[in-house]
Amino acid sequence: MIDYHALAPELILAGTVMAVLIVDMLPVRKHWTAVVGLLGLFATVVPILTLGFCESLDFCDYSGSREMFGGSYVIDAFSLALKGLFIGSAFVAVLLSVGYLESNRFWQGEFYFLMLASVLGALVMASSRDLVTMFVGLELVTGPTFLMAGWRKGEARSNEAALKFFIIGVLSAAVLLFGMSLVYGVTGELTFTGIRAGSVGVLDGDLSGLFIIGVLFTILGFAFKVSAVPFHFWTPDTYEGAPTPVTAYLSVISKTAGFVGLLAICYLAFGEVTTLWGTGLWVLAALSMTVGNLIALRQTNVVRLLGYSSIAQGGFILVPFGAAIAADVTGSDLEEAFFATVTYLVIYAFMNLGAFGVVIAVGNRLRSAEIKDWAGLFSYAPGLATMLGLFFFSLAGIPPLAGWFAKFVMFRSVLASGSGWAGALAVVAAVNSVIAFYYYSKVVVSAFMEKVPDGVPVAEIREQRTAPSLQFALVLTTIGVVVIGFYPTLISGLAEAAKTFASGF
Amino acid sequence: MEWFESGWGLSLVVFLPLIGALVVLAIPKAEEETQKWTALLFAGASFVLSVLLALRFDFGEAGTLQLGTNVDWITAINSNFHIGIDGISLPLVVLSTFITFLSIIYSWEHWPEPHNPKAFLVLILILATGMAGTFVALDLILFFVFFEVVLLPMYFMIGIWGDRNEVTLPVFNITTQMRLYAAIKFFLFTLFGSAFMLLGFLVLYFKGGRTFDMLELAANGAEGMLGSGLAVWVFAALALGFAVKVPMFPFHTWLPDAHTAAPTVGSVLLAAIMLKLGTYAFVRIAIPILPEQSQNWAPVIAILAVIGIIYASLACLAQTDMKRLIAFSSVGHMGFVMLGIATMTPIGINAAIIGMVAHGVITGLLFFLAGSMSHRYHTREMARLGGNQKLMPIMGAILGFTAMASLGLPGLAGFWGEFMALLAAFSPAAGLSTTLFRTLMVIGAVGTVLAAGYLLWMLQKVNFGDPKDEWAGHEFHDVDIFEKMAWVPLIIAIIAIGVFPRIVFGATNDAVIKLVTSAFGG
Incomplete structure (x- = not known):
């Protein structure tokens, strides 16, 4: 039976x-497509909330986690x-796009169609508990993004x-x-629980080599997606060009x-071989932090x-x-790790979306994303400059902004x-x-402490207003970054819920 | 008044400036008068409340933490909003609200370029919350957050309003403005230290009974649970974080740059309060929680402290820039504070705390003076400043007075900290090498002579003699009303602490004795 509430x-x-x-086919202004998309995302939140607080709702039939399709699709606290x-970030992402697409006269209806389809894939990934569903979800996320x-096809x-x-x-x-x-x-299994049961003792068996290669290749596949070093080469070019x-x-x-895919596969499917992926991801983590940071220094x-x-x-x-x-x-250590990853993802979404929001707003005024052209931003756009400071220092992890948590x-x-x-990795991360x-x-030094370069039409820029949708997105993310920074309990509750997922250890 | 004593009063002292910052932020940029009065009101309220707290403070029980509260903050990581004050933190809390208040008065008509009082006041107020919060926090994570909150405002203060002279950096060969270099250097040094400090806190948490509460960690004997092998590293990590902030030799190199480049009020707040965050942390966190390691590391700390004293004095003698000289003298004074702490005796730690308070008021005043003088002369080169006494008699007199206080003249505030630190080094705590500490005492005493040397040398160059020809025909305003209002309370404080050191010791003594006995057992 299909549980429609869960789906x-x-x-x-x-x-x-x-x-x-x-709506794109109707004879109306194209930005209505964005409105419909935003309303749809908003409506999606409702069942997520009713499912999340099922316990205390009368009409809801509470049964803990809901499994479907033979355990391939699960709705639990984590998912x-x-x-x-995902829905929250997509909401902000649509808000970021509206003004940008309108003012540059890009196609709109198709864009939101693709973006929302990609978000749908992300929702599927959060719930999928077998290799095939996970792969389908992942491709649905990635396909539209190509x-x-x-989109700037010229x-x-x-x-x-x-x-x-x-x-x-x-x-x-x-x-x-x-x-x-x-x-x-x-x-011989596709579901994560099945793989986990089937992999007990496999490292001591004849097929250990094959299994190790299988695990490592699976993780490598995801390493490309999350652009971990040394699989990151596409990232800067794609980010700059898109x-x-x-x-x-x-x-x-x-x-x-x-x-999310990595979390589910590592903790659920490969729960018996933690040292195997632990080692691989230890190396990737250390490399990504160090190489990403060192190259970023020169940008x-x-x-x-x-x-x-x-990166x-x-x-x-x-x-x-x-x-x-x-x-x-x-088990408790792994729960700790799980909690940390989910918390980081939530906070990262707020601060990175906010940072890009500022980049879009400033880029729209200056037509440039070169750091030196941003000099003196504080003197003619203090509000945007302040937000820039907030998001960038939050990314740097300076209290009391959310990134520290x-x-x-x-x-x-x-x-x-x-x-x-593990301690050694902590030291690498600290440095x-x-x-x-x-x-x-x-970037902040340039915006706050340097002189406005010649040729920047300051008076003109002062007159420009940020698109209302972008303003809304910036306000949302700013509030998030500041409030979570002061009172992290707000989101740690969310991540705590997700932790139940890892309690199988 | 029950609500006031159950934590609300203390919370208001800490957070009123932050609320003030938000209010100032909401005032339109053009209305500068409103901004100034709002900032003054909130800083003043915070100061008045901290004095009220001091009056409600039970000095008979100075060793116990009072007037605080303990409520949930981040339940997921078991960290609480636990605050409170005892005799050790009380003087420092009052000092920080006091100096903040005076800084705002001083700023009234002295806005460094590029002006923008609104942003400047917002930063001072955020800074005030961070500083006061660090002195009252009793939870390691809360402490860490407050400890870091001060970084951003100070970074912007130095970076935006700081010294615009060009410097060429050695090694990198980049030419940049002093303020930019100083700001990033200050931030990177502190951040480096505090990243490791945070790792230390986490190890304490996991190995020391899964709590971030300073009192519980100390009471549980967290150090024993760590095992001596790990405890060494934890102490090293914490000490690194604290030592950078103090700053102790050899982590001090950010200080002269930051202090010299910062705008006047920035230098005052840095010197008067922010340096104390590090020394306070040694007393509040390192000694009670890791007493054995503190004792093991004490000789190292003491040796570095004394190197700092001598090195700073010699460096002072080589300076041509008045503000930089005062900055280096801070390194020396903080050396005495650290020497006092390293003796691990009640006298030494009392000396350290009075040394912190005295350095706060004296060096705060010196930086005010240096700022006002360079505002008038547009130079800080001592070679060009001679004859100040004739051009501005009152300013010259105050400078002379403060220099005397700084060199430790008996009867003024600076005397007690240095004298007692040396006294404590004569007989350090049991288990520490008497020979070593007595040798250090002698070297430290030489340091006081050198300090007298460089301060008198500075006075001679700046105050005495005839004015240089270049100032002929210039009209100089002597001390103005805002300067008087900001400085007179500091002068009174210097004399009062010098004559009645009980103002500080009355609060600290019991608390220090209790701290030492519970850490080292009798």
Whole structure:
């Protein structure tokens, strides 16, 4: 039997995707497509809430987590928390796009159609508990983004971005499928629970080599998606070439989807071989943080800088996974790690979307994302400059902005296991968070402390207003970054709920 | 008044400036008068409340934490909003609200370029919350957040309103403005230290009984649970974070740049309060929670402290810039504070606290003076400043007075901290090498002579002699009304603490004795 209440978020979003296409055909202003999309996203929140608070609702039939399709599709606290995150981030991403698409006269209806379809894929990923569903969800997330990256079709850079992204995306899908097929071959199972049961003792058996390669290839497939070093080469070019709202989408929602897949597969399917993926992800985390940060130091373009920063941030998000490297890792340590990753993802969504919001608003005025052109921003656009400061320092993890809590739980999760290797990773992360501050501050220094360069039409810019939708997005994210920073309990409740997922250890 | 004593009073002292910052933010940019009065009102209210708290404080029980509260804050990580004050933190809380209040008065007509009082006041007020909060926090994570909150406002203060002279950096060979270099250097140093401090806190949490509460950690004997192998590293991580903030030799190099480049009020707040966050943390966190390691590391800290004293004095003698000289003298004074702490005796720690308070009022005043003088002369080069006494008699007199206080003249505030730190080094706590500490005492005493040397040398160059020819025909305004209002309370405080050190010791002594006995057992 199909539980329609449990599937309601996906169904409503799918309906919205269709509705956007239909509205696009009607003889109305094109921005109505965005309105329909936003309303649809808003409506999707309702069933997520009723499912989340099912216990205390009269009409709701509470039964803990809801499983469907033979355990392949599960609605539990984890998937609901992540769905909420996806919907919220998508809401902001649409808001970021409206003004940008209107003022640059890009196609609108199709854009929102693709973006929402991609979000639908992310929702599916949050619930999928077998390899095939996960793969389908992942491709649904990625497919539309290839097109979105090339949306500025008149520009060579945008085309390059889309093409590079497409080739790497297809390659990573192939790697992922190959890994999954080996895992399936060794264990004979597709569901995560089945794989976990089938992989007990497999490392001591004849097929251990095959299984190790399967696990590593699966993880590599995801490493491309989350642009972990050394699989990050597409990221800066794609981020710079794609329209900025698309970059925001890629760096937050598409990346989070990759992490969600990684979380589910690592903790659920490969729960018996934690040291195996723990080691792999330890290395990727250390490399991503260090290489991402070091290259970011040399950037002169804000979008490219944010691209490398998101590689480094991805490294920080991977750190809790690396804690599993310890041989004697216990269930509570893994829960700690799980909690840290989810918390980091939520906070990262707020601050990165906000940072890109500022980039879009400023880029719209100055027609440039070069750091040196942003000099003196504070003197003629104090509000935007202040937000820039807030988001960038939040990304750097400076209290009392939300980023500190993300970094803090990340440190906490690696030190929880108490092993030497985990401690070493914590030290690498600590040094990296200092390096990161330097390049985030570079943008802030330019905006706050340097003279306005000649040729910037200051008076004209003062007159310009930010598009209302973008203003709304900036206000939302600013409030999020400040309030969560002061009172992190607000979101730790959310992540706490997600932790129940990892309690199987 | 029950609500006042159950934590609300203390919370208001800490958060009123922050609320003030939000209110100032909401006032339109053109209405500068309203902004100034609002900021003054909130800073003043915070100061008055901190004095009221001091009056309600039970000095008979100075060793116990009072007037605080403990409520849930971040339940997921088991961190609470736990605040309270005892005899050790009380003087520092009052000091921080006092100096903030005076800084706003001083700023009234002295806005550094590029002006913008609104932003400047907002930053001062945020800074005030961070500083007061650090002195009252009793939870490691709360402490960490307050400890870091001060960084951003100070960074912007130095970076935006700081010194615009060009410098060429050695090694990198980049030419940049002093303020930009100083701001980023200040931030990176502190951030580096505090990142490791945070790791130390986390290890304490996991190995020391899963709590961030300072009192519980100390009472549980967290150090024993760590095992001595790990405790060494935890202490090193914490000490790194604190030592950068103090700053102790060899982590001090950010200080002269930051202090010299900062606008006047920034230098005052940095010197008077922010440096104390580090030394306070040694007393509040390192000694009670890790007593054994504190004792093991004490000789190292003491040696570094004394190197700092001598090095800073010699560096002072090589300066040509008045503000930079005062900045280096801070390194020396903080050396005495650290020497006092490193003796691990009640006398030494009492000396450290009075040393902190005295350095706060004296060096605060010195930076005010240096700022006002460079505002008038448009230079800080001592070689060009001679004859100040003739051009501005009152300013010259105050400078002379403050320099005397700074060199530790008996009867003024600076005397007690240095004298007692040396006294404590004569007989350090049991288990510490008497020979070593007595040697250090002698070297430290040489440091006081050198301090007298450089301060008198500065006075001679700046105050005495005849004015340089370049100032002929210039009219100089002597001390104006805002300067008087900001400085007179500081002068009174310097004399009062010098004559009645009981103002400070009355609060600290019992608390320090209790701290030392519970850490080292009798």
